[in-house]
Amino acid sequence: MKNKLKYPTEIVIKPPSKSLNLDLKEIYRFRYLIGNLVWRDIRVQFNAMYLGVIWATVRPLLMVTIFAVFRNWSGASLHVPIPYSVYVYSGLILWFYFTEATTATSKALEKNASLITKIYFPRVINLIVPAIASLYGLGVAMFPLFCMMVWQGVYPGWRIFLLPFVLLQCMLLVNGVGTLFAALSLESKDFDKLLNQILYIGLYVSPVFFAPGLIPEKGRLIYFLNPIAGTLLAFRSVLFNDFPFPLWQFIYSIIATIVLLVIGLIIYQRVEAFIADKL
């Protein structure tokens, strides 16, 4: 049988460098490991499959109902151009993906501590895996969304082909924020909790339950400093034809993602040298 994982005949172990140095070739060499770890994570979710399915769909559905009821009762206008339920649900499932994947990434190093301290492999792989594995939950939650779309008569247009790009940007954002906090958490547990808080507040501050129209003109600039705002709106836009595409916000999100990714990786590299002592 052909040996799938070809080890190089020589592995050089050097002290870590200070500048950004991502050895993509090496990561590529370990691609089967990435696949294995992702599959492992998905299987864990798969074993609790019915529950994973239930949880991935029931929670957002419940929240949609509650907020829809509240909106009707209070008569507030949230400036949403498409049916409210579809808008909120799509935002919620992307948001839950983001939260779950980012939290998992920030904890990935601790979780795999036993692997890291005993086997050699590019450690940065640990930080890539959760973003991919959590897509499973997002995928499962899309089915009720399709049903809702058909029922409400909301359909995608040509922009649906941009969906992979939006998801890719989201994943990279997960990687960026997750790596940053994973590295910081090694220093102090405070960052774990900080991330939690930020994500918690983010749910209410990001355009999940409402559309940007609700924010007064003056506040809008600050509001869009939130990198995931563009992503959330773009996600709706690629899925629903009637929803306008937030070009500038999305471009900003892409830039913010790259910046966060670079910062996260640099800090991670600084900390990586001592990783075995911290775990």
Place this chain on the structure above:
Amino acid sequence: MASTLPTHRTLSMIQRYWELLYVLVSRNIKVRYRGSLVGIYWSLLNPLIMTGLYTAIFGATFAEYFNNSIVDYVLAAFTGLVVIHFFNGSTSQALLSVVENGVLLNKIRLPMSIFPMSMVGANVFQFCVGMLPLLLIVTWLKSHSLISLLALFLPLISLVWVCMGIGFLLSGLYVFYRDLGYFYELVRFILGISSPVFYPAEIVPEAVAKFLILNPLIPIIESIRQISLSGNLPELSLIGKSLISSLIIWFLGWSCFRWWQEQYMDLL
């Protein structure tokens, strides 16, 4: 050379329980907050932030039920959140406690019930250091009465009993059914939503209100709010309701735990 101190373990059951509880709770707290600057005050930060959020979103709409005072809304939301936060923390940690210590239980003889109790205990400690002072200050400012301050402890004790009872039930069930976590998250969510935290109790329609009797946190929240915020003397009926329901839950949870106890070791 071996020690020359008394060789016999002379501790009574209660002493042993207490020593174990102390040691496990302090282990818990130390591990949780080691290497953390802000430390224990995180547990205070979350409810404060959530209060702020709820006020920003719902404050205007519901203020009319609170004498049109946003401050009153804030305080009411805060007290509700304190209870929910404590409940969520203790019960979800207690859920995992027995299984997490499964390896230990296979090596040393220990009373199993100590584990869920220590989780609740750790949360009690956190509460006393973080939120209790705040709660006492608010109560004092609103009521200027020592009786109210003392009476405040009664619904708080009920809360601890409820958490212990549910903690026992969950930790035992979890040994048998490892997917309990997901179901419980759903239950917690429903309990949280059905408690009048960010909305006033009055707006709940009659039909739904009947089911609310199943939520043991509601009498506790109402009692705490009445004692700390209304400025009147503590209402005994509310206190009584919370104490009785919490005792029942504690008893149920404890009994279930004991009833299943023999079967745990095979699964740990």
Place this chain on the structure above:
Amino acid sequence: MQEVIRLEKVKLWRRTQEEFSYDLKKTVLSIAAGKYRQPAKKLVLNNVDLVVEKGEKVGIIGANGSGKSTILKVICGILKPSSGKVRVRGEIAPLIELGAGFDPNLSVIDNIILYGVMLGFSRWEMKQRVGLILEFAELEDYALVPVKGLSSGMVARLGFAIATDVQPDILILDEVFSVGDERFKQKCQYRMQQLWDEKTTVLLVSHDLDYVKEACEVLIWLEKGEVRMVGGTDEIIDLYLISSQTKKSTIK
């Protein structure tokens, strides 16, 4: 001679591992479908009768899975028998995997107190004994170091030091000497010597037959959860070796 441990017709049933349905969803569905079965059980200890007298040094040998560790757990009170009686007189120092109670994130001192309390002592007592324990384990410099920074040998020394710091009435050892370097083994032997002389009852499980020969007077031979034979060390060892040989020859 005073009886210290007595097992009378002890039987123990345990759930078998493969049947574990840790799944609430599956269980509810199978109950609804009327297909619920009681989980299968295996007889792990079968009619075990055992008497140990004060001061005796007893070894337990047998193949893997014969129930040696299980018997120790029953004696320690970790497992309860399904039927039969277990009587133990005196305090037990269980050395079943040294350092099982240690929390890797806590310091050595905190762990000493934690472990001691779990074994049944009070915090106050443990605080008094910390110095002696650290001395015996030669870990004075590591007093405030978290346990995860210690090597496995150090952890073993620490566990042993704590459990044997006080003269127990009954000492139970489950294969504890496989870890640790030469120094550790010597220290253990030294302390064991002290305990031996002090008329402590010792129950030893080990695969190291030479050690068992040296240390024990009486041997219990367990096979598949039953007491196959009890007797003097030499004769049991000979018989045990013979039976292992014959088993070997049937493996081709």
